[in-house]
Amino acid sequence: MFRPKTQRLTEDRAEALALQVLAFVLADPKQISRFLALTGSTPDDLRTVASSRELQLATLDYLLSDEGLLLAFCQEAGIDPATIAPAHRLLAGPTEF
Structure with missing residues (x-):
């Protein structure tokens, strides 16, 4: 079974991942x-705020909301699907109660 190489997840890596997901989504007209x-x-907006934290989070939310899309992206990018949710949490920052 193919096991993608795991990289230490940093904020920079999470941001790059979100932009990679955005490019993947925008490559599919459907x-x-x-x-x-869904993102409003x-x-x-995409041209001007592609690197904003809000759009990065919305992009990862979008991917996480569709398992088929998530798996398709991860397979094409060679990324472990288990990386996406931690990347989202990292970009979202700590939650306060």
Whole structure:
């Protein structure tokens, strides 16, 4: 069985992963309109805020909400699917109660 090489998850790596997911989603015309509708973004927003923390979190949320899409992305990118949720948590920062 293929085991992707794991890298230490850092904030920079999580941000890069979110941008990689965004590129993957935007490469699929069927996903673009759904992504825009669910995130409330416009194509212009994507150009100006692609590196914002909010869009990075929304992108990872979007991926985590669709197991088929998650698995397709991870297979294409050679990434362990178990990396996505920790990346999201890292970008979200500590939660206060």
